[in-house]
Amino acid sequence: xxxxxxxxxxxxxxxxxxxxxxxxxxxxxxxxxxxxxxxxxxxxxxxxxxxxxxxxxxxxxxxxxxxxxxxxxxxxxxxxxxxxxxxxxxxxxxxxxxxxxxxxxxxxxxxxxxxxxxxxxxxxxxxxxxxxxxxxxxxxxxxxxxxxxxxxxxxxxxxxxxxxxxxxxxxxxxxxxxxxxxxxxxxxxxxxxxxxxxxxxxxxxxxxxxxxxxxxxxxxxxxxxxxxxxxxxxxxxxxxxxxxxxxxxxxxxxxxxxxxxxxxxxxxxxxxxxxxxxxxxxxxxxxxxxxxxxxxxxxxxxxxxxxxxxxxxxxxxxxxxxxxxxxxxxxxxxxxxxxxxxxxxxxxxxxxxxxxxxxxxxxxxxxxxxxxxxxxxxxxxxxxxxxxxxxxxxxxxxxxxxxxxxxxxxxxxxxxxxxxxxxxxxxxxxxxxxxxxxxxxxxxxxxxxxxxxxxxxxxxxxxxxxxxxxxxxxxxxxxxxxxxxxxxxxxxxxxxxxxxxxxxxxxxxxxxxxxxxxxxxxxxxxxxxxxxxxxxxxxxxxxxxxxxxxxxxxxxxxxxxxxxxx
Amino acid sequence: xxxxxxxxxxxxxxxxxxxxxxxxxxxxxxxxxxxxxxxxxxxxxxxxxxxxxxxxxxxxxxxxxxxxxxxxxxxxxxxxxxxxxxxxxxxxxxxxxxxxxxxxxxxxxxxxxxxxxxxxxxxxxxxxxxxxxxxxxxxxxxxxxxxxxxxxxxxxxxxxxxxxxxxxxxxxxxxxxxxxxxxxxxxxxxxxxxxxxxxxxxxxxxxxxxxxxxxxxxxxxxxxxxxxxxxxxxxxxxxxxxxxxxxxxxxxxxxxxxxxxxxxxxxxxxxxxxxxxxxxxxxxxxxxxxxxxxxxxxxxxxxxxxxxxxxxxxxxxxxxxxxxxxxxxxxxxxxxxxxxx
Numbered sequence: 001x002x003x004x005x006x007x008x009x010x011x012x013x014x015x016x017x018x019x020x021x022x023x024x025x026x027x028x029x030x031x032x033x034x035x036x037x038x039x040x041x042x043x044x045x046x047x048x049x050x051x052x053x054x055x056x057x058x059x060x061x062x063x064x065x066x067x068x069x070x071x072x073x074x075x076x077x078x079x080x081x082x083x084x085x086x087x088x089x090x091x092x093x094x095x096x097x098x099x100x101x102x103x104x105x106x107x108x109x110x111x112x113x114x115x116x117x118x119x120x121x122x123x124x125x126x127x128x129x130x131x132x133x134x135x136x137x138x139x140x141x142x143x144x145x146x147x148x149x150x151x152x153x154x155x156x157x158x159x160x161x162x163x164x165x166x167x168x169x170x171x172x173x174x175x176x177x178x179x180x181x182x183x184x185x186x187x188x189x190x191x192x193x194x195x196x197x198x199x200x201x202x203x204x205x206x207x208x209x210x211x212x213x214x215x216x217x218x219x220x221x222x223x224x225x226x227x228x229x230x231x232x233x234x235x236x237x238x239x240x241x242x243x244x245x246x247x248x249x250x251x252x253x254x255x256x257x258x259x260x261x262x263x264x265x266x267x268x269x270x271x272x273x274x275x276x277x278x279x280x281x282x283x284x285x286x287x288x289x290x291x292x293x294x295x296x297x298x299x300x301x302x303x304x305x306x307x308x309x310x311x312x313x314x315x316x317x318x319x320x321x322x323x324x325x326x327x328x329x330x331x332x333x334x335x336x337x338x339x340x341x342x343x344x345x346x347x348x349x350x351x352x353x354x355x356x357x358x359x360x361x362x363x364x365x366x367x368x369x370x371x372x373x374x375x376x377x378x379x380x381x382x383x384x385x386x387x388x389x390x391x392x393x394x395x396x397x398x399x400x401x402x403x404x405x406x407x408x409x410x411x412x413x414x415x416x417x418x419x420x421x422x423x424x425x426x427x428x429x430x431x432x433x434x435x436x437x438x439x440x441x442x443x444x445x446x447x448x449x450x451x452x453x454x455x456x457x458x459x460x461x462x463x464x465x466x467x468x469x470x471x472x473x474x475x476x477x478x479x480x481x482x483x484x485x486x487x488x489x490x491x492x493x494x495x496x497x498x499x500x501x502x503x504x505x506x507x508x509x510x511x512x513x514x515x516x517x518x519x520x521x522x523x524x525x526x527x528x529x530x531x532x533x534x535x536x537x538x539x540x541x542x543x544x545x546x547x548x549x550x551x552x553x554x555x556x557x558x559x560x561x562x563x564x565x566x
Numbered sequence: 567x568x569x570x571x572x573x574x575x576x577x578x579x580x581x582x583x584x585x586x587x588x589x590x591x592x593x594x595x596x597x598x599x600x601x602x603x604x605x606x607x608x609x610x611x612x613x614x615x616x617x618x619x620x621x622x623x624x625x626x627x628x629x630x631x632x633x634x635x636x637x638x639x640x641x642x643x644x645x646x647x648x649x650x651x652x653x654x655x656x657x658x659x660x661x662x663x664x665x666x667x668x669x670x671x672x673x674x675x676x677x678x679x680x681x682x683x684x685x686x687x688x689x690x691x692x693x694x695x696x697x698x699x700x701x702x703x704x705x706x707x708x709x710x711x712x713x714x715x716x717x718x719x720x721x722x723x724x725x726x727x728x729x730x731x732x733x734x735x736x737x738x739x740x741x742x743x744x745x746x747x748x749x750x751x752x753x754x755x756x757x758x759x760x761x762x763x764x765x766x767x768x769x770x771x772x773x774x775x776x777x778x779x780x781x782x783x784x785x786x787x788x789x790x791x792x793x794x795x796x797x798x799x800x801x802x803x804x805x806x807x808x809x810x811x812x813x814x815x816x817x818x819x820x821x822x823x824x825x826x827x828x829x830x831x832x833x834x835x836x837x838x839x840x841x842x843x844x845x846x847x848x849x850x851x852x853x854x855x856x857x858x859x860x861x862x863x864x865x866x867x868x869x870x871x872x873x874x875x876x877x878x879x880x881x882x883x884x885x886x887x888x889x890x891x892x893x894x895x896x897x898x899x900x901x902x903x904x905x906x907x
Binding site: 075082083093098208303393433434439 | 603604605611612615617659665727735746858869
């Protein structure tokens with residue numbers, strides 16, 4: 001009996017000691033942090049600065065003391081597959097606009113379908129309603145009001161955190177003038193050179209296709225903009241749309257857009273000829289649009305016409321736009337009948353996929369060859385030599401229909417120079433060497449930011465000019481809002497408080513980037529810096545910590561929760 | 567006569583053996599590309615297009631078919647010399663063989679130039695080292711052979727660019743030409759310039775060749791240096807050289823007339839093996855000098871997971887290497903009477 005009591009006492013004491021030890025360990029142990037993976041692309045899809053950006057983000061999030069960030073990376077092909085299939089919960093992404101309208105900075109992200117493609121899984125019916133309303137409207141006041149609501153909700157729900165816009169830069173010889181860092185279309189045909197009629201350029205890009213029905217990458221589109229024209233074009237320096245092949249920009253006021261926003265009427269200039277001498281008219285315009293839609297080449301931008309632009313694509317009509325979607329009452333009038341209102345339709349008519357091609361030189365059964373004599377547009381330049389991935393030579397179109405297009409902008413006659421030769425496929429390193437040694441007159445896309453700064457610092461000695469501007473591409477964080485722990489808006493907000501845009505700028509972009517506080521960048525209409533208003537321009541670690549504490553990442557209980565969630 | 571027919575039999579059997587080898591390679595490339603995660607079409611759109619547009623694009627390329635069907639189509643394509651078209655930018659929509667044919671001459675020109683540099687520098691350094699065994703000049707040659715092979719190609723390329731291009735301004739640092747290129751005949755710009763009778767074009771393309779060829783050639787020369795030196799020492803020490811020496815033949819004559827020639831036989835074999843290293847080195851050299859060859863093509867296609875282009879490029883590489891190793895074997899038989907087929 002006595003022995004049993006002794007055993008019981010010993011057991012109780014041992015249990016008590018173990019219990020106390022466990023309690024002490026749990027209470028005194030440092031608060032467990034939430035471990036999260038931040039993904040980025042490892043194959044330089046966004047340039048070589050990506051690892052540095054990820055590292056800065058890691059540091060600023062870990063400064064809360066409650067987050068441990070594990071950096072993960074994978075090649076672009078795997079990355080897109082993973083985020084498209086909702087497998088990345090927290091990652092870095094970028095967006096280059098298709099058309100220069102604020103809509104293209106919200107719809108692709110916040111509409112349910114767009115958010116699924118971009119891996120955030122955001123789904124909000126109110127947001128969908130607003131997006132449909134702003135897309136349907138051409139009324140500035142109405143749109144401004146809706147965009148304010150959209151952006152405020154974006155900052156509340158935080159499916160994305162807008163971070164920065166990349167710098168864009170162009171380096172050119174002192175002898176060259178009228179080089180404009182255009183937000184949408186870089187124009188070689190307005191450049192001038194003292195004492196010369198020809199110009200040489202260099203780029204790291206190469207041409208995928210000069211067929212408007214196929215091209216959907218930056219540089220191919222840049223080339224199409226020199227060789228072809230669209231109904232509407234951009235001003236020399238700003239993203240303002242001005243008439244190109246059309247005589248005016250349709251609006252509700254001038255009767256070009258119907259009151260219900262479903263009909264767009266363009267009056268076409270007469271007497272315009274293609275490089276091959278054939279006439280441009282409304283029939284050719286309709287045929288060219290139908291061609292892009294019918295071909296619907298994989299990797300092309302045709303979907304911007306039939307899907308985004310609401311023209312439709314009808315199997316019953318040979319995969320062209322449906323019967324009646326495009327009508328041509330006379331040779332100088334073309335009317336587009338949309339399936340639902342698209343307020344930015346004019347923007348789509350300024351995009352390369354809408355460029356008319358010569359019916360004599362093109363067919364609608366396949367992609368056009370990129371060869372001299374085969375690339376036939378109405379543009380200021382004519383293609384006179386093309387060695388794929390190596391060089392392209394553009395020569396003035398003597399019969400250009402509208403040489404005084406930019407006369408009001410101080411450029412009396414386009415194209416200004418008789419010939420432009422562009423060397424393609426440089427590496428960032430060799431392009432820098434080429435401009436430094438004046439092997440080319442103009443270097444455009446894409447030097448490393450540090451190299452642009454280096455050249456700018458030595459510009460006078462080198463006889464160069466260096467212009468730095470802002471690229472329309474925005475960079476941002478994506479959360480998959482359906483994946484724990486990011487399905488809790490408090491964690492997303494905490495991260496929005498903690499990110500440090502200034503350090504990203506100084507560390508990765510030598511201070512040349514532009515921090516942004518909305519998905520709609522400041523250069524576009526209706527942009528409001530909502531993230532600055534709500535979360536501040538600089539990191540607010542106190543707020544971030546307090547939100548994370550609410551989530552339980554600081555106390556004893558929090559430890560258990562944290563452990564439970566890992 | 568007997569020798570010629572046995573050579574023919576040998577060549578034929580080598581060719582037949584190459585077939586299963588190619589087949590295994592084709593299958594391995596196909597399988598590896600499909601096992602690796604990621605999808606070229608999704609990457610092409612990068613989330614920009616609606617899912618039905620992406621699905622439609624996949625279907626048009628047959629990527630929605632079961633792997634087995636894709637494999638059968640692929641093998642059929644290879645044996646009908648129709649490799650299909652590229653799936654992704656920057657070659658999207660272009661024929662695979664057309665694109666390779668367009669890029670191959672650049673790599674061949676670079677390879678020939680680099681081989682010339684490598685064999686000239688390597689053989690000279692090896693000879694000087696071997697003749698002056700253990701003297702300072704030999705130590706220097708040996709050191710050169712080791713160091714040059716250890717230097718990363720891109721770094722050496724960059725140094726050449728900075729010194730001869732940016733610093734001295736003597737040579738262009740990238741691309742294949744500055745002037746308008748000569749009419750396309752062989753694709754080798756130096757040859758085409760001569761055929762076109764244009765001295766200016768020849769000088770232009772030659773100048774562009776110098777730095778890439780030096781970079782790749784010097785890198786490869788290290789291996790040559792060591793091989794030539796080792797073989798030279800072996801032959802100088804051999805019985806027949808000893809016998810010649812005993813008969814009063816001068817050392818110079820022994821080295822240059824007997825030993826050197828025999829020392830070169832294994833070098834020819836090594837030369838064949840070097841082509842594989844040459845091609846891998848060419849990938850980096852092309853990248854460093856923005857040289858638009860098949861190495862750059864392969865690198866771009868791997869990055870974008872362009873299945874048909876990767877497959878096509880690797881098959882062409884394999885074909886060239888098999889061809890070269892066969893030619894080397896045959897040459898070996900011709901120059902070395904001991905080799906029997």
